[in-house]
Amino acid sequence: MLASHQWGDVDRAKATALMSLVVTEAQGAGAQFCDVRLSETEELRLYAVTRQAPDERIEGNAGLGARVLVDGVWGFASQPLRGEHDAKSVALAAVANARAAKGGSVGRVTLAPREAEVGFYQTDAVVDPFRVSPAEREALVLATLQAASEEAGVVRVQAGVNAKRQHRYFANSEGSLQEQHFVESGGMVLAVAANDRVVQRRSYPNSFHGNTAAAGWEYVLGLDLVNEAHRVGSESVQLLSAPVVGSGFSSLIIGPAQMALQIHESTGHAIELDRILGDESNFAGRSFIARDAIGKLQYGSKAVNIVADATVRGTRGSFMFDDEGTRTVPTHLIKEGVVQNFLSSRDSAAREGLTSSGAARSDGWAYLPLCFATNVFLEPGEGSIDELVERMGDGYYIDDNRSWSIDSIRWNFQFGTEVAWEVRKGKRTRLVRDFSYGGLTPEFWGSVEATAGPEEFRTFGMPCGKGEPKQWGFLSHGASPTLVRNVKIGVS
Amino acid sequence: MTPWFGEDRVLSALEAALSTSLAGQVEISATSRVAHHTRFAGDRIHQAQSITECQIMVRAVVGTGSARVAVNSLDQVRRAVDRAGDLAKARDGIVGAARPYDVADGVVVRDQAGLWYDSSEHWDVGARSRQAGAVMAEARIAGGTVNGTLHSAVTELAVVTTRGTGRYACATEAGFTMTVRCGDASSYIGDLGRDVSTLEVERRALEAIASTSRVREIVPVPDGVHDVVFGGLAAGELIGFVPDFGFTVPAYRAGIGLVAQRPGEQIAPESVTIADDARSAVGLPFPFDFEASPKRRVDLVLNGRVGAAVSDRASAFESGGVSTGHASIGREQSPEPACANLVMAEGTESEEDLIGGVERGLYVQRLWYNRLVDVETGTVVGTSRDACFLIEDGQRTKGLAGGRFNESVISAIGRIDGIGRQRITQPIPNIWNSCITAPAIRVRGFRFGTRSRDEESS
Numbered sequence: 001m002l003a004s005h006q007w008g009d010v011d012r013a014k015a016t017a018l019m020s021l022v023v024t025e026a027q028g029a030g031a032q033f034c035d036v037r038l039s040e041t042e043e044l045r046l047y048a049v050t051r052q053a054p055d056e057r058i059e060g061n062a063g064l065g066a067r068v069l070v071d072g073v074w075g076f077a078s079q080p081l082r083g084e085h086d087a088k089s090v091a092l093a094a095v096a097n098a099r100a101a102k103g104g105s106v107g108r109v110t111l112a113p114r115e116a117e118v119g120f121y122q123t124d125a126v127v128d129p130f131r132v133s134p135a136e137r138e139a140l141v142l143a144t145l146q147a148a149s150e151e152a153g154v155v156r157v158q159a160g161v162n163a164k165r166q167h168r169y170f171a172n173s174e175g176s177l178q179e180q181h182f183v184e185s186g187g188m189v190l191a192v193a194a195n196d197r198v199v200q201r202r203s204y205p206n207s208f209h210g211n212t213a214a215a216g217w218e219y220v221l222g223l224d225l226v227n228e229a230h231r232v233g234s235e236s237v238q239l240l241s242a243p244v245v246g247s248g249f250s251s252l253i254i255g256p257a258q259m260a261l262q263i264h265e266s267t268g269h270a271i272e273l274d275r276i277l278g279d280e281s282n283f284a285g286r287s288f289i290a291r292d293a294i295g296k297l298q299y300g301s302k303a304v305n306i307v308a309d310a311t312v313r314g315t316r317g318s319f320m321f322d323d324e325g326t327r328t329v330p331t332h333l334i335k336e337g338v339v340q341n342f343l344s345s346r347d348s349a350a351r352e353g354l355t356s357s358g359a360a361r362s363d364g365w366a367y368l369p370l371c372f373a374t375n376v377f378l379e380p381g382e383g384s385i386d387e388l389v390e391r392m393g394d395g396y397y398i399d400d401n402r403s404w405s406i407d408s409i410r411w412n413f414q415f416g417t418e419v420a421w422e423v424r425k426g427k428r429t430r431l432v433r434d435f436s437y438g439g440l441t442p443e444f445w446g447s448v449e450a451t452a453g454p455e456e457f458r459t460f461g462m463p464c465g466k467g468e469p470k471q472w473g474f475l476s477h478g479a480s481p482t483l484v485r486n487v488k489i490g491v492s
Numbered sequence: 493m494t495p496w497f498g499e500d501r502v503l504s505a506l507e508a509a510l511s512t513s514l515a516g517q518v519e520i521s522a523t524s525r526v527a528h529h530t531r532f533a534g535d536r537i538h539q540a541q542s543i544t545e546c547q548i549m550v551r552a553v554v555g556t557g558s559a560r561v562a563v564n565s566l567d568q569v570r571r572a573v574d575r576a577g578d579l580a581k582a583r584d585g586i587v588g589a590a591r592p593y594d595v596a597d598g599v600v601v602r603d604q605a606g607l608w609y610d611s612s613e614h615w616d617v618g619a620r621s622r623q624a625g626a627v628m629a630e631a632r633i634a635g636g637t638v639n640g641t642l643h644s645a646v647t648e649l650a651v652v653t654t655r656g657t658g659r660y661a662c663a664t665e666a667g668f669t670m671t672v673r674c675g676d677a678s679s680y681i682g683d684l685g686r687d688v689s690t691l692e693v694e695r696r697a698l699e700a701i702a703s704t705s706r707v708r709e710i711v712p713v714p715d716g717v718h719d720v721v722f723g724g725l726a727a728g729e730l731i732g733f734v735p736d737f738g739f740t741v742p743a744y745r746a747g748i749g750l751v752a753q754r755p756g757e758q759i760a761p762e763s764v765t766i767a768d769d770a771r772s773a774v775g776l777p778f779p780f781d782f783e784a785s786p787k788r789r790v791d792l793v794l795n796g797r798v799g800a801a802v803s804d805r806a807s808a809f810e811s812g813g814v815s816t817g818h819a820s821i822g823r824e825q826s827p828e829p830a831c832a833n834l835v836m837a838e839g840t841e842s843e844e845d846l847i848g849g850v851e852r853g854l855y856v857q858r859l860w861y862n863r864l865v866d867v868e869t870g871t872v873v874g875t876s877r878d879a880c881f882l883i884e885d886g887q888r889t890k891g892l893a894g895g896r897f898n899e900s901v902i903s904a905i906g907r908i909d910g911i912g913r914q915r916i917t918q919p920i921p922n923i924w925n926s927c928i929t930a931p932a933i934r935v936r937g938f939r940f941g942t943r944s945r946d947e948e949s950s
Contacts, residue, residue: 047826051745051810053592055827056579057560059547060568073537079544080564097528097540100617104625107536134559134582142586156746158826194748199867209824279533282639282671285860285877347538366543403863407875407894414873414896416865434866438896463824468531468641468669469543470921472823491898 004128004216005181008167010040010062010081012179018087019171022066025091027173031068031075031098033111034091035172035324038064038081039365044130046137047160048145054138063365066090067324070098072108074347078366112350116175117327121320124313125183125216129163132217137161140187140225147229148191153237156192159229161185161220162212166364176325184316185219186212186461189229193236200239200433202232202418205460206257207400212461214318235419235431242433245420247490251392251483252437253385255399256458258417259378259479264462266441267306268373268477270410271333272359273344275371277351284466285408288441289339291352297339300445303381306334308343308357310374315476316461317375321358324369328358333376337445343371363471370466372473377459380480381451388452388483390426396489397421397428397481398435414438414491438491447487452480493613493646495662496524496546499602502566503660506548506652509569515552515577519595519653520569521782522548523924527645527665530620534637537624540617549782549821551595552576557583558592593809596784597655603779607663609687615644615666627697631672634705640670642693647925651784659784665776667919668693671878672700677707677891678878680858682725684917684927686776704879713876713895715941719853721846721883721934724916726876727836728930729859732920733872733901734766735831736864739792739800740818741807742828749867750798750902760796760905763839767791768802768818770833775917775929777833780817782924787817787833793905804829822922832926839911839931846910846934848886854940855881855888859897870902876940897940910934 019036026034040062048054064087065078075098077090144159164184171177188210190203205211205223213219254262269287274280276287289297310319310328321327324346332340344352345360348371360369389397403416420435421428459478466473506520524546531539549562550572559579561572620642631638645665652658666688672679679700683691722730738749746752750759770778770787780786783805791799803811804819807829820830847855862874873896880892912932920926 045824045826049742049826049828051590052742052806053556053558053590054583055558055560055806056583057549057562057821058575058579059549059560059562060572061547061562061564063545063564073540075540077542080546082565082567093542097542097617100621101530101537101540103618104530104532104621104623104628105536106628107534107538109536134579135586138583138586155748156742160826162824192746192748194746196753197868199748278637278639279538281533281673282531282641282669366545368539368541403865403873405861405863405873405875405896407896408860408877409894412875412894412896414898416873436865465921468539469527469529469541469643 001181002122002125004125004183005122007165008040010167015169016177018064019169021084021087022091023171023173025088026066026068026095029092029095031070031095033069033173034066036064036066037323037362037365038169039166041166041364044163045160046141047158048141049158050149050156054141064090065365066094067368068094068098069109070095071102072110073098073102073105074109075101076368109347110350111346114174117321117325118177119320121180123181123183123214127217129185129217130165144189144225144229147226148189148233151233151237153193153240154191154233155194159189161187170321170325172325178321178325180319180321182214183216184212185215185217186210187220187223187225189225189232191233191236193240195240198240200236202236203400204228204232207402207418208462212316214314214316238431239433242431244434245432245490249486250489251395251485252487253388253392253397254482254484256479256481257460258399258401259482260460260477261401261404261415263376263378263477263479264373265404265406266410266413268376270441271342272371273342273348273352276342277348283468288409288411293339294341295338298337299334299339299442300337301448302336303448303450304334304337304445305379306376307332307379308359308374308376312375315375315459316474317373317476322360323362324360326356326358326360328374331357343373345369345371361473367471372464372466373475375476377478378451378482380454380457382453385452385456385481388450388481389423389428391450392423392483393426395423397423411441413441436491437487437489439488444484447485448482449485450483456480493526493644495646495648496526496544497522497648499660502650503652503658505566505569506650509573510652510654512570513573513577513654515554515580517553517595517654518573519551519783520548522650523782524648525645527643528617529641529643530617530624531641532624532628533639535628537621548572550576552580553592554580555584556591557581559583593805595653595655596657598657599784600658603659603661606777607661607686609664611687611689612644612664612666615688623694626694630698631701634674634701636672636674636705638670638672638701640668642668644688649782651782653784657784659780661779663778666691670697670700672704674705676710677704679704680878682918684919707891710891710893713892713940717937717939719850719936720938721850721855721932723857723932724914724930725918726856726859727933728916728918728928729862730901730904731766731834731836731930732928733864734792737867737870737902739802739831740829741801741803741811744801745811751801754798757798758796759798759902760793761908762795763911764793764796764905764908765791765837766793767835768831768833769835772835774915775833775835775927776925778925781819783815783819785815785817785819790816802829802831820923830923832923834928836930838913838915840913841910843912843932846912846932847883847888849910849934850883850886853883854892855883870900871898872901873898895940899939904935904938907936908933909936
């Protein structure tokens, strides 16, 4: 095992014994199926905000969650891990929940039987972010804060770095036994500029609390935070006096960070099978995509090829097994604009006669696996950004999300970006502010003309909320800058 | 349901850990939540869940250095105290860093009044499963489906500091949400509080099923400016944006938002009062925050005028004030003060009275994916969702499909001309023990649909 994974109190032997105990107890209490997630996690966050002392925290937790099927009805329980009695306790509580739920349920679950899966996975990390000295972390964050604050007109800056490490173990009553070890690192800067009429913001490397990758401290250093902070601060001030674009229809080149959000909201969520089946209609919502869409629904243009591939290393959606033990494989969700597959779990896939696509994700040990995106990206095309801008002719180059809204079936969306540049005759010209665009999901994706090549491709890790109680899925989306024609802009 | 820690156990463990500390100052807060969720969809309870989570967070201050370390077992608190102290010491003297704020001093209180209800404690998985089964069966009879969640929980918070503070409280919680669907028609209900007996879950579910099954026609939301009655949940979604308009001390210090730019200005009718009030009997009352600061009522909008901002110990220290008890550390976020118990004052009218005062307009029960676009104007983009109706001649008539809105919430609350007397509570995501409690409101002139910038400027 890599050095950066050698930490904590729960090793393979201890985890295996505890999970085996859970399965045995659950079966003894009447469960026909049981799976167990046991994890130990630490997260480090250091933030500095204008005028305040930097705040660093390291949050650790360990616990386990058990899911059981009793006579075709699910039950689940989770709790912090202290010792063997916790393993017994969650097993019995999960079975008790399933028995109680049986009385209120008409429907029953039948999982497709499956062979045991045994495996080991670990993130590649060169420099352990938890072994970087507090002084080094703080020096980087304070220098970033200072750089973003230099331009007159910047009123507030937040800078930060983050890291996470996790041992994640899984076992089930079919004999699967898996261990995965993760390390994440990330960084961010956000500058807010204001005058007496206008407030503007710029962020780097992404507007959702920066960017986080499955990597070591080398990823943070590679962000070049201090130099980028100068640019972010300066652009936030420039935006204060930038013009606002009128409304109408225009060609757009959407940068990778905004495309990540576009993919997340209008593809990732729309293609979750539990949502399509109605399981999430009380909170997260449903989908305009129907159960019979595979091979039929023309979702986008021929330039639209969207893949779920957690085997790609280095992203926040990278892993070998999902949280119900399904080995991940690259899966085309959309190929040449046509729906090919769903993001599914064992339960949802079984109800549709499909095989799980390995997208059952849970927020650590405490929560039930739900259908979440993994590493879902738009495959790149060809050429550079400059070539794409020239191809567009007139329009706007936009990036970095500022606001996002989409309806509960993922059909009608309206997004705003932090930044936009007017493009005239194939050249970027002036900066404009408060840019927004909107449309209907299949019309938007049907208007995609081209994507830039692999050298322009970027990946962004982000959290996502779903479920009741709400849990977070940690995932990633990627894209190259993408040319879309005839998009409605300037909506408000 | 019993608290995960228990008062004596947690306070003695935290005090023992404090006594070992070598740091200058230490604060330890312990939170726990034992929650049970019965989630159902269509014809099955698909997620019967019991989830217990806890966190013990140590904050140590050494000279100019400070650090927090959190664990989720009382057995590990001493280790966390040592580690936080070591981290704080390593940061002491770093050039360019501002001085950290002190931990709370001198208060030892047990704050338990009005927090615990046996009715919620005894609303167990069996009772919730029976209720879920009953409403699903009723929906099937009506030709529809119902999806939802029933939950109960026990929450604890204990705080101790090396400057003599010790506080503990625990509280019950119960809540529900349900979406009823009959053909294209839908309805959404929900509520949240300390006492399940006040929620009337089954009665409200059966009413929602009956009213949804009577809807015969669904039409699109007409683009344009409407008189709109927002039910309590939708009103709460809108009111939930008010803190974002500059009602925190850091925003005020940056010169952003209403408190900084328009202090005391009349922005709404005198009938509109919006406060953050964790001492209110509604919602999820709680006496102190995780820094042990007593939760004070802060009037954000008082009788229609711009009021004050909330603070935590860090922002109060920086501005020379006293914390209002609004410390918050959201997941994956930096610590910052946050409104956690928003309450809008109730009015005198029933929801039917509010609807009766609209000749032609909209009734909106649920909003969705609402996002702040502009902090200065208070513009929010979002959509309506389940259970929206046309109002014609003072009556709810046809059902409405979901529609998009772009509207300034600051302007909209200025056009409230009717406030309901019943209030509904809903949770706020990513803030500990947080909720919004709001009555139905009637807003004259609320725009649905998108408009062009040219229209906006004309």
